[in-house]
Each structure stands twice: as structure tokens, then as C-alpha cells.
Amino acid sequence: MSSPVTPLIRPDELRLLKEYITGAFGLVLDRNNEGLLTKKLLPRLEGLGLATLADYYAYLKFAPRRKDEHKLLLSLVTNNETYFFREEPQLRVLSEVVLPALKEKKLKCGERKLRIVSAGCSSGEEVYTLAMLVIESGCFLWDWDVEIRGIDIDPQIIDRAKNGVYTGRAFQATPTHYIDRYFNKCNEGLKVKDILTRITNFTEGNILEVEQIIEGQSVDIVFCRNVLIYFDDDSIQRGVHGFANVLLPDGHLFLGHSESLSRITSNYIPVRFPGAIIYKKRD
Template sequence: MGIAMSDKQFGDLRKIIYTRSGIHFPDNKKYVLESRLGSRLQELELENFEDYIAFLTMGPYQQDEFQEMFNRITINETSFFRNEPQLDVFEKQVLPELLEARKSTKRLRIWSAACSSGEEPYTLAIQIHRCLGLRAADWKIEIVGCDISEKVLEIAQTGVYTDYAMRTTPTLIKTRYFKQDGQQWLIDEQIKKMVNFQLHNLKDRLGAKRFGTFDVIFCRNVMIYFDDAMKDTVVQCFSDQLAADGTLFIGHSENIRTSNQFAAMPIAQGFCYRKVKAVTKLAA
């Protein structure tokens, strides 16, 4: 039997988590915190969640413990080439337009926000590499992958994956861009060099300024954990960090309020988003 969490402790803890990260745990997810943090209480030899909350919020180890907690409570489900129809739109429509628009600078910057263990940004790197072909050497491509969990970023930085991570990867891609070593798949060194991983909390809108401007932002399958207020913060951040003619992709089952900053553009299986000003200009 694990350590039980009272409703009051759950309420206090989820408020702390929300304030810090924007991640909202609804009433029916108490068991997630209880089970994922129960083992942490045992490691720390704490008797109950009240002591854990005090340890988290008052002790000298606050910063480290918040990190440890996010490593444990985040849902990091991902895979290479996840939701291929959406990625096809990126590769076959958005990317060619962008390469044309940036042909004088030959510089392209992509942000994979909430990238988990790196499968998404590496997928984008593979797509860009495949699209550029022999021209790849002439272009400066920068892909930034960020996440709130240090644990998943450590995996991302190794570039070594299991069969599970490869479950939605086309065979041709496996052969061309990975080396198989027993049960492991090693990403091609050229692709690895295109991606730079950074610890970043999407709640920290101003902290994202350090990344500079991006031509495309992918933020998929994380908004589901945020409420409207947090989504608004994140959307404002993306509006600040996206080039005027840039494109935002979110998860195909997710939505954002679009009125001020972004307009929805219908694509296969959903929408991508463009800045309102760019859309108005296109329509004029």
C-alpha cells in the first residue's frame, strides 16, 4: 500500500504545480500524483504528503525538488513521425514556401516546444534534411527542443531510442537515418547536430525570449494539460517568438483561442496557425 493523499493535500499540491508550470490536474487525476510521488516520499523518508509539500516549498532544496517532481509527474508519451498527415503538411507545403522565403539568408529556425525525449524535433530535422537534399550543406538549420522535464531531455541528448519510440517510423526512414544496435536505434550524427535541447518551462513566457525568433513552432500534445489561462500565456509567447510569416502547429486534437494573435488555416486532420497580420496581408 502506498502513502494516501488527502483531498486537502491534493488541492494544495495541484495549486502549487499549476502556479509553477500551468499543468492542471483535474479532480479525477488525484491518483496520478499519489502514485507518481508516493515513491518519492519513501525515498525521502517522509511520512505524508503534508511533509512533502513543506519539503517542496520551504526547504533549501526547493528548486531541485521541483525539477525532480516534474521529472515524475509529466506525461512524456511521444514517437518519431507522430501524426504523419500533419507532418506531411509541414514537409510538403510549409517547408517549401519557407525555403523560398528564406533563400537569401539560408537560415531556418524551428522550435519544438514540449519536445519530450526528442522524437519530434529529430523528426522535423529528418524532414528538413530530406527536403533540402544536396542543398543541406548550404543552409543553417537550428531546431530547439525544450521541455520542463530534465529526465526526458537527457534521453533526447543521447539520440538513442528503443523499438517503442520507432513504432510510427516508416521503414525507409529507419534505414536511412538510424543505425540499429541490438534493441537500440541510434540517430544519424548529422541529424543529431541539427537539434539543440534546452530545459524550459512554457509558463516562463519572458524566459523564451532567450531563444529568439522562430520560423515554425511545433507545440503538440501538451495544451491538453493546460487550462485556458495557461494556454493564453503560451499563445502570447508563441506570438512573440514567431516570425511574421511563421507557422504554428499544435496537436490535432487541441485548440487555442485565435481571435487576437493567430488565425486558423485548415490542413489535413485539423488546422495550423498563422499570425493574424500575415493572414490579413495574404487576403488583401
């Protein structure tokens, strides 16, 4: 019987793999992620019986099952941490300021359509949170055409988002009345009700290609929170330019609280609120 392979992760080969990930998926893994990346890759190489990252690189490029491996690799390298009602001060700005102003503006021009994109939506908690807030705002009921679309590059996480079943930590910041109103108990946990699935959908894709993904539609608001921290400046620039191209005039961009555009682009005007900054598209 052959002894199991103990794979070797060499820094130059790790660099090669990181370049491959950036080229193939647009994801930039900075130096701080290398330890974690190595920890995640070792069992995968072991499982495939590969001795080095160079072997894995060749596997990704040439193996007959390379497409499946790409999906698996994406799941390994992305950080999917998320939960309902994350970063509440921003959500309050959405509910109390942005949505009412949008409704007023739209009614003036006789339009009854609302489009929101959650770019880097992970397992869907952000999308369903936005759906709950839109419904609770009371601004877009009855004959409004509302769509909140989640986009994520990780196909496994998109399947989980579509499934809409959640447990434990996902609810760490969720006020109880939202659980009672918008979830049904099921064997695996709590499942989102139809009232949420009716106005939400999920697409697998790279947010650096947002214009192609949403196929020429315009959107009112883009949420892209806790995603750009994993990008280098060039990719952030590309991403937020793409958002500016799909946002309607006066459209809003919500980033995570540790993400800032000040160094990156002048396409947006920062608007400050207590505990939250949001970005308005510049005309």
C-alpha cells in the same frame, strides 16, 4: 525497527500541492489527473518516509535537497508519451506545403536561415522527426543555417533527448527507410546519426517563458503538440502569446490534433488541410 509509513493523500493537501506545482512550474494539473498523480506520489512519499502530502509540501519548500526533489517531482507529474512521426497528416502539411513555401519566401529576401522550436519536446522524437523531414524536403541543404530546438520542463527527459538512443515503441510509426538512413545500431538500441544532432539542440525550460529561453531569436515554426492539453485556459493563452511573440510574420504554429485555439485567442488564423489544422500567425 520502525514500521514503514503508509502515506495519506488528503484532497485538500493534494490541492495545495497542485497549486504549488502551478506556481513553481506553470504546469496545471486538472482534476482528471488526480488519480494518476496520487498513484505516482504514494511511492515517492513512502520512499522519503513521509506520512502526508503536507510533509511533502514542506520538504519541497525547505529541505536542503529540495532542488533535486523538484526535478524528481517534475518527472513524476509530466506525461512524456511521444514517438517518431506522430500525427502524420500534419507532418505531411509541413513537408509538402509549409517548408517549400518558406524556402521560396526566404530565397526572395536572400535569407538562408531556418528556425523551428518543438515546445514540450519530451525525449526528442519530435525534434529528430522534424530534422529528418527538413533534410528529406531537400529545401534547406548546403549553405542553409538550420536549427531545430527542443524545449522541455523535465530535466531527465531532456537528458534522454540529448542522448538520442531509442528502442521499440518510439519507432511505432517510423517508415523503415528513415531508420536505415538516420540511425546507427548501438548496445542500447538505435542512436540518431550526426546528420541529425548537427542541426538539433535541446534546452531545459518552461515553454511559458519561451521568449527568454530562445533569447530574442525569431523562429519560423513552433510545434507544441500534446502539451497544452495539460494547461488551463490562462496558461494556454500565455503560452500561445509567447509563441506569437517569437514567431516571424506569417510564422506557423502546429498543435496536437485535439488542441484548438478557437476559444482562446485571435492571434492566429486556422488553416485547414485534409486531416490537419495548422495555425498561421496573424499580422
